[in-house]
Amino acid sequence: MNLNKLLKPRTIAIVGASEKAGFGGDTTRNYLKFSKNLENLYLVNPSRPEIFGRKAYPSLLDIPVDVDLVILCTPQKTIIPLLKDAAQKNCGGAVVFASGYSETGAGGKKKQDELVEEADRLGIAVMGPNCAGLANFIDGIFAFAFLVEERDRSGNIGMVSQSGQIVLAGLDSPNMGFSHVISSGNSCNVKVEDYLNFLVDDEDTKVVSAYIEGITKPKLLVETFRKAALKKKPIVILKSGRSAKSQELAASHTGSLSGSDQMLRAIFKRYGIFEAGDLEELCGISAALSWLGEMPKGRNCVFMNVSGGEAGVTADLVEEYGLPLAEYKPETLAYLKTLVPVYGSVNNPFDMTAEIGYNTPVMHNALKAISKDENVDAICIAYTITPEVWDATITHMVEAVKLARAEPGMKPIFWMPFIEHTRDSASAEALRSVGVPLLPTGRYACKILRQILDYATTDFEDTPGAVPEQSHIGQKAFSEYESLCHLAENGVPIPPQAIAATADEAVAKAVELGYPLSVKIHSADILHKSDVGGVKLNIRNEEELRQAFDSIMKSCAEKVPGAKLEGVLLKPMLKPGAEMIIGVNNDRDFGPMVMVGMGGVFVELFKDVQLAPAPLSRSQALGMIKGLKSYPLLNGYRGGQPGDVDGLADLLVTISEMAATEKDQLKELDINPVFVTEKGVAIADALRVTYEN
């Protein structure tokens, strides 16, 4: 759907324009106050010939020109008739504030379906319903329904939100400057994904910022993320739905289904999406990326304070958030020592003392020296910007930062305040003008800086996606033997195995396989084999094997009366090693997701798993393994033999490729455990479940 008439209209009509409080009046007042160009604006009100001194037309049809965009401030029942009028004026976009649609349950959902059908038929892209409007600061259009403080909000952040209140939060946040602001509301025929796609394409947008409750176009979302990653345009997303409670609320708020939240977050990770945990983070990250002159080229930071106490607090925060501290080269250290008083010392975090912090030329020199140090990738000034400048400290420091930023090749500089984020607007503007982000306070600042360093130093690997063509229902589980055979057919190495329908056959097969053996029931009807006496381990000879065969068949027949018992599965006992779990879960929206974790309590109690969309490149697979908290246990923990991590990565890659190929058949794959020893990896059990097509 082409969004140009909706988001970059040449002519605009406000229907229901008014001077009174409410959607119509507030939108009109905002528009007249904040928009650049009023020549292409038409007001419509059947009962008033003039509004705020401007001519008002009785209806859309009375407007003498074509109208690209209509802003409908009127109640629900008027919307479809107005769209029909609009279509006659070649309209291509409509903003619908009215509520009473899918957010109100089944009846409202039906009304929304009718709206979508009509809008699609008329070729009109609808923002909303149940939304708060839009602003386009590039073309100077401000069609937003909530009153806001008067100030310049233009900039390069493109923001889209399913919540009007969260758009308002963005507009109220003093560091945010926008290209476009979009309150998508119920997102009826234009979805959040369409807006994201528009903003990623939009040349005026440097940073895309979004609040999302639900995903409806997963393929477009992934394509948009990929496009953004390739052009290195950062996307920041606050996605509610980490908790069951917020998923429930989203359903009642905009009728969104959160979908598989954990999977979505794995997709975010793959494409380098900045994930915000709350509004302060959403605005903090977006504003930082918007202001930042250029990305750091590495991860090593120098923190500069004007207080020993605050340097100590900084050191603790920096460690907590995993921000790497640069080590000065000897020449930098020697130079900085000449700047501090005799009792001072040069550290990182660096307490500059008043000698540097209160002296613009000296601090300028210090910044130059630190920036020139090849061990340093970024600088962060950690100092609170008080509401009013009472001594000259801040002025001196901001001035030094401005001078430094004018130096060619100056490394990126950030500014982190300690106490609330109330900013002296002159200092803030000075920092913005030289590309120095003013971050929120302490913890938020460190979290944001860490995310920016991660983004800046991670190369995007453009692996293909594997989103299934359609949803499927029903499922079919395979026996361990069948599951393992299927893996083998797809190039996954599996240990030797054999099935035997009778005890005699088992004995014959055992000779080929070699003792000791594991013996398990072979039946697609029995998934939990141990629970029904279907497993015997460490079978050492023919006698034990015959006993095991009889015992297993008898026990399973008793305990699972209807099951078809096809005999037993024989496998040589594996050399135990670190027990890993590999799983594949084919997500409705995002296709097969591969999971790896260390078996037992690590997965279950410590939730120590890594998840990523299939297929995986080798470096992605290695990254997942190394991202596990339990990774040290695989890698020669306490002087032990390192496990075959490379072999495990190869296995992950092969399984992920198989899963991607089978994206329209595979439902789940559970490989548990995989034993990892120093000599290799060995799959001990597998369960494959497909869709029943």
Added chain:
Amino acid sequence: MNLNKLLKPRTIAIVGASEKAGFGGDTTRNYLKFSKNLENLYLVNPSRPEIFGRKAYPSLLDIPVDVDLVILCTPQKTIIPLLKDAAQKNCGGAVVFASGYSETGAGGKKKQDELVEEADRLGIAVMGPNCAGLANFIDGIFAFAFLVEERDRSGNIGMVSQSGQIVLAGLDSPNMGFSHVISSGNSCNVKVEDYLNFLVDDEDTKVVSAYIEGITKPKLLVETFRKAALKKKPIVILKSGRSAKSQELAASHTGSLSGSDQMLRAIFKRYGIFEAGDLEELCGISAALSWLGEMPKGRNCVFMNVSGGEAGVTADLVEEYGLPLAEYKPETLAYLKTLVPVYGSVNNPFDMTAEIGYNTPVMHNALKAISKDENVDAICIAYTITPEVWDATITHMVEAVKLARAEPGMKPIFWMPFIEHTRDSASAEALRSVGVPLLPTGRYACKILRQILDYATTDFEDTPGAVPEQSHIGQKAFSEYESLCHLAENGVPIPPQAIAATADEAVAKAVELGYPLSVKIHSADILHKSDVGGVKLNIRNEEELRQAFDSIMKSCAEKVPGAKLEGVLLKPMLKPGAEMIIGVNNDRDFGPMVMVGMGGVFVELFKDVQLAPAPLSRSQALGMIKGLKSYPLLNGYRGGQPGDVDGLADLLVTISEMAATEKDQLKELDINPVFVTEKGVAIADALRVTYEN
């Protein structure tokens, strides 16, 4: 040391008073601007007869009355002579801004020692040196060296900080109102602990707030904490030194040694100290406690939003920070449903919609109904307070909160904004006036609310402390056998054991103990027995025992040539269970600290340990065990048998009591592993190390 003349002086002299910028001028300007009573102030300057229109005296000796407190704005070399003059005026307190003392290294340390010696001799309590001064808002004294914004800062927070900049941060933070503000600087003869003790005793102080770099009076600190806990006066502490880097910085900043940081945090926990991780938290917690009308009586919260999107974000945050959501009683639910529009739904977090949020009487009724619900302990309004009130929403909501707070028995209400903490000061003041804390944004707010709920619902258990009388040097390690015997003598149950000097003796003892046995070298000189072939397990009969004896003696003699080999230690093999570690480490400052954790990777990789000062009550011991992330593994994980948690708690208590009794001998005790089964606990190995007195 009596601090009354220092902190509550009746007469004050500023020495070095001036009209120029700098310590003297800025302090004078501040004093004249912010102090209530100027009648008891005397300015001293040898070269000017008048300052800001007030008479200035040539010297302290010229002042016609006694002077309780002198504020010395003059350089280092003048300080001791001035103290001598001051003593002649019966002075009892001095504020010393001058630097060049222990923060500058060995030479400065010597100067500081001289200052302390002289001040002690003269009976003068010194704040500083290298400090920024004090303010006493109760008596209206503002003797602070940094210029600050003009506003009312009086309140009930007593703040002490080793960093002047952090005091300034507190003074600049708009929600902070103070009884006393103390910049302790190098804390020469009055220590941070003395100030804390004063503030805990001070009737005008409701909340004690501190930034601390180092501890020098651990006994006084613990006594002060205990006193505060008994009178339920909250103490909030930001202690730098979580990282090695910040410990290093503290040493160079105020010459403080951070001491054993982990131990100090265990002490904080014992006495319910609020621990702040940065300045935003220090001020946020302090201000919240200062404003809060009364503590919640339980933990269940209701969150109220005026946006579905923000309700979702709240739900995610609330889960992340472990804030329990109240479940409405049916009558509350039924009533609230009558208030929301037909499409609205009543949840927690509760999107009130405009019907409630924009309507004062309706919101007042909603608050009354929610507060009356016995399932609800606290209410949190989650809504951003914008810098200026553009629509009436905030006014409506604040007004409703004010009305509600006037209701008898109203539950505590908190206010959490989402976007930066820039407050509309009228709204903030309205909330403060009715005891509703205005928290910092999102994550900070949730963390603070969680801490307040924990504090409010945890009863302080007044167990005795066990701080050692003096430090010791040297150490003596005991063999496993001796260590275990010592435990047994102190009432700790240990499994049967025997030592044997010869193989024949071993065989005889084995008959009494019963096979299978573990056999280990018995030698106080060998601590790592396995590494030198000194351990054989699962010895099943006499033959194996003789072989084991010979092998152990031979291997140890070869591998540890000088060691005195006293034979072997025999013990029946224990039934393995969950492997726990119990340790005691006798802290220089805080005495024996007891540690418990699950053995192996849980302690080492996941750092999953609990630490608390000895002795432990039974409920404290149980609390430690249940506080382990790995606790589910002890308690019938996945349908397994629950381990003997009670037995483990008893063991912890007994060991902690022994450690407390031996606080002047014991250095370390390492009990590793303790096997915990469903039937009991069994110590498998122990190492006791004492001081070599």
